[in-house]
Amino acid sequence: MPELPEVETTRRGIAPALEGQRITEVIIRQRRLRWPIPPELETVLTGQTVRTVQRRAKYLLINAGKGHALAHLGMSGSLRIVPAGWPVQKHDHVDIRLASGQALRYTDPRRFGALLWTADDPLLHPLLASLGPEPLSDAFTAEHLHRLAQGRRAPVKTFIMDGHVVVGVGNIYANEALFMAGISPLRAAGEVTLGRYEALVTAIRTVLSAAITQGGTTLRDYVGGHGDPGFFKQQLQVYDRAGGGCLRCQGTIQIKRVGQRSTYFCDRCQD
DNA sequence: AGTGCGGCCTGTCCGC
């Protein structure tokens, strides 16, 4: 679920309530996420004061002095600030209680997400060390995509969803950006010209930025740091619109499986 | 090295 805009919206929502706060207690009701929650999340994190809450790719990095908690929201996860002791629902797996009387609550029905701990530089963590550039940074360029794509026969949609190429572009925004750039999701990555990668870089930046402005896209579970849904769903051009009219031409939005993911596009606007 | 797939989970929806 949560792609980059949702994770960034979450970061902005929870950071003010966390930074400068001492962690008084960590309550774990369900350890079994994608990986088991390590014991350090209780033994080391408790008593620490949060310094910063940053984001790298779709990971949130909570700097707690002695190390960093890493959070990933998987497909259905959310992190939000609640009053301590707020009624617990079925999938509320973790509460990190703060001296303020609030708590950071981790909720994840499908448990594809993760809560991890690292005492070292979090950017060197095995899960983060080999990731591609941030799409909203200067390091993300058409030249970067074009160079990496040389010789690649995988579809360009699969290519841009690969976190080692560029981070943060999940299924929704990959579909939207390719539509905006007029590129068929089925085209081999290695056959896309530098000029079209220019358009794609612009489209990815535009779509992600607009989605952040709208607080992300909520299809079902996603809520931001204050428990509110995101509103970018109303601006989706192709995602989940199979059979609907193309908003740019008189064509019809198609759906196909590409890399085992539902892929939406207009075969008249995208080639 | 690049590519394709299974698997992790729960919930929902659709067809019978």
Added chain:
DNA sequence: TGCGGACAGGCCGCAC
């Protein structure tokens, strides 16, 4: 109304 099966925003780890 019940039930099986497909599918859902991510992404690791494996076999080829």
